[in-house]
Amino acid sequence: MDVDVKNHRYYLNRELSWLQFNRRVLQEAVDPNNPLLEKLKFLAITSSNLDEFFMIRVAGLKHQKENGVKRRDIANMTPEEQLEAISDTCQRLVARQYRYLKMILKELETEGLYFIRPEDASPRQMKWLDDYFEREIFPVVTPMAVDSSHPFPFLASKSLNIALLLERNERDMTLDEENDIDVKTAIVPVPSVLPRIVRLPDNPENPSRHDFMFLEQVLCHFAARLFIGFDLLEARPFRITRDADLNLDEEDAQDLVVEVEKQLKKRQRGEAVRLEYERGTSRFMRRFMTSEMNLGSEDMYEIDGPLDVTAFFSFCGIKGYDNLRYPEAHPHRPWSMIQLSKDGRKNIFDMIREKDLLVHLPYESFDDSVVNFVASAASDPNVLAIKQTLYRVSSSSPIIQALEKAAQNGKQVTVLMEVKARFDEANNILMARRLEKAGAHVIYGLVGLKTHSKCTLVIRREKDGIRRYVHVATGNYNASTAKLYTDLGIFTCNDRFGSDASAFFNLLSGYSDPPIWDSFIVAPINLRQRCMELIDREIHFALQGEPAHMIAKMNSLLDKEIIAKLYEASRAGVKIELIVRGICVIIPGIPGVSDNITVRSLVGRFLEHSRVFWFANGGREELYIGSADWMPRNLNDRVELMIPVKDPDICRRLKNMIDLELADNQKAHIMQSDGSWRKFIAPENKVAAQARFQKLAEQRDREDEMTLAQKMEPYVPVFGKHE
Known part of the structure; x- marks a missing residue:
């Protein structure tokens, strides 16, 4: 029987497939094998994933819809049909997410960890909160009126804000004003410089109980103090997510780095793609929240709980509750290096000459293998050159430090730094400039292509001539993610790999035509x-x-x-x-x-x-x-x-x-x-x-x-x- 294997019935939609993945992540929040705080962390991961999904994927589909694109995808769906399906799926996913959150918060109470609202606070706690508001919050908040002379302010993507409805106090009104009551609107940004989760003082009479409150709840409770002469009618937190994709014109850009930096400044000011608001928010307030945004009902998400649960990332590290987290898992020395070091080989180049090495992250150590490799090359007087591709690096990267040292030691250091790595653009530019200052030659990506490969080449002079040491990996040269991501890397000094690596870097840095590869694909x-x-x-x-x-x-x-x-x-x-x-x-x-x-x-x-x-x-x-x-x-x-x-x-x-x-x-x-x-x-x-x-x-x-x-x-x- 003939089958058309390209028929759209045999393919799923990309965006809905990704949402299925995020749902699999969410399922870890109810997996009985996971400790309680790890369940909470999976909830936070799900929320962080959704933010990026809206900023990039949903934003892209909205652009297509606005531009009248009717092209159907691999699953035969138009951009408009995809957006409808995404909204329906996300609404259900978010509802499930907050059901799970309620279950987890209930479990946390059995461990003595309570999240309470101002109305549930004891008189002693309210006295402390009153003082905390006056001392810590009041000096840094900026209340913003919204009226004919104060336009709706621009609110940064993912920032948390409070919308307020106010009415002038009767005692401050004249007789004429009483007949002309005017409801005022205002916005108060929740200060990101303060802890989002506020820990209240413990009760000496019940030391096993610890109470917490969200910063926006404290702000809402005391918000009337920011508007003297007005009564507070309603105060509701809300959050906007904006388009964060970069619109790079690489062909016409005179300087790719300058163009990326220019676009980064626009990222926070992209068009709104989603609005999250607290359940119970009035219709009037919802209209006010979206007054300056081109959002439809499908872009509005009513949240039955605290907005932006990525705040729980920091909470999951709370001291004294190791029993509610995974047992500590430290990276260990790579087995292939353990085997060779038992024969007296301590130098990583000696090990690689003896045998190809495999490193399995995060179970085996990135520091003992990759960082050791680059750092050893940086200080080894026999090393002549180091060449490396970098896609994402950590902000305090030991790899960057080693490359800086190598350049300062007079070695030829060539780095292809991918400045278009999404959400790492600014950090990569900063790292690249550090390398340039140290004397390294930096290539800022290739026009029209992202360099996503993971490869390092070290050229070393030895007794029998020049030898090339190569590292190829599945993951980034990032010391932070190396502890969280499962990845593989192979070290070799096989001549065929070395020859291909030289040709590969020549292809990236010059005008070489692609060679006939021996091993590299x-x-x-x-x-x-x-x-x-x-x-x-x-x-x-x-x-x-x-x-x-x-x-x-x-x-x-x-x-x-x-x-x-x-x-x-x-x-x-x-x-x-x-x-x-x-x-x-x-x-x-x-x-x-x-x-x-x-x-x-x-x-x-x-x-x-x-x-x-x-x-x-x-x-x-x-x-x-x-x-x-x-x-x-x-x-x-x-x-x-x-x-x-x-x-x-x-x-x-x-x-x-x-x-x-x-x-x-x-x-x-x-x-x-x-x-x-x-x-x-x-x-x-x-x-x-x-x-x-x-x-x-x-x-x-x-x-x-x-x-x-x-x-x-x-x-x-x-x-x-x-x-």
Whole structure:
């Protein structure tokens, strides 16, 4: 039977798929395996995710609608239809989010942590709040009247504000004014310089109870003091989310950095795309809140609880409640480095010369591996040059410090700093200027492309000549996210990788034509083509009646051409197992189309970020790691890098890693044939991949290699095992 694998019925909408992912994150807030404060943190993550979704994705769709775009997406939806579906889905998602919040806050009360409103405060607490308002809040707030001579003020994106309705006191009115009562409107921004969550003094008679109150509730209660001569009729918090996408004209920009900085100043002033307001807000007040915004009813979100629950991020770190958080998880020394250091090798270059190294973040240490690599190169007198791509770096980056030192030591330092990395533009520009000041050569991205690859090249003079050391990874050179994201990195001094790395950096910094790559697979040059070829090869084996199997792990799967090829492979008999954390628009289990495809998503303590691709290849298995997801932007519009994994020991470790993730029955969500997701938590024979990886890293750091090797189970081929 002929099947049109490009038919829109076989694809999900990108935006709705992302919202499904955010719902999977939200489910962690009620997962019984998670400690209470970690549940609360997942709620905060869901809220933060939604903010970015509205600022970028919803804003983009609104622009399309306003410009009359009728083009249909991969799922045959117009921008207008997508916006309607998004509003409906988000309204339900937010309602669920606040139901979960009420449940969690109720549980917190059993631990002695209470969130109360002013009307619930004791006289002693109210006296303290009165003093706190006069001493801490009153001096920094700025009440703003809104009338004919005071236009509606511009309110920054994601800022919390209070809208007020006021009426002049009767005692201050003349007889004429009594016959002409005028309701006044005003806005008071909630000061972001003050703690959003206010801790009230403990009651000595009940020391196990701790009360908290939101800053906006305190402000609303005492707001009348800001408007002497007026009675307060209504005070309600609200929050605006604005378009935050940058509109860069790269072709005509004389200086890309200056253009990015110019656009960053406009980010907070983008058009409003969402308004959140407190339940119970009057219709008059809602009209006032939106008086200067082009928002429809579908853009209004009535919130049954505190607005902007990202405030709970800081609260989750409250002292004295470690039992309500995950046990501390520290990164450990990378196992491959432990093995080699036992033979007396302390220098990282000696280790890499001996054997390719694999690092599995965040279970293994970013500092001991990547930072050590760059810092060692910076101080090593035999190192001549360091070249590196940087997409996102932390604000106090040890990588930047090492590169600065290298440049100051006279080494040739070349860095491609991607200044278009969304929401990290300002920090990346700051870091780049630091490097330039130190004497490094900085390339500020490429016109029309984002450089998303993760690669470092160190050129070192040794006794037998020049040697090139290469690090390629799936994750950013960011010390902060290296503790939160699961990523993989490989160190090698293989000549073929070194030669390709030199050609890769020449391509980025000069006018070189793409070379004939030996090992590197580079987007947008040949990555798409190579991925299609690898899937085609499995199709060939399936059509020959031989076992055919592939496993792909990534963050997002969206590219229609790749998905159509996967459907073709499934119909040919190729078994396809996908591990996709976020957006996934392929639909598994459609009879005659995707019977042989399964999709799972792991959502847990750490954010799954690694990209791994494993092909059976007729028994001659091949594995790859890289920086790219299977999305149009990664394959067409970004500089991405994928490499084959050659070292047998690293291949074995990667296979064991994937095998464990496919066996996870605690944190895995499985996509159904209707596009929905289900999570089943097994009561017995529990397998939680992330917890296992953490435990294994601890064991390896603690025990010698021989003892551990005796305890480890031998590798069992995964192909054909998982049904």
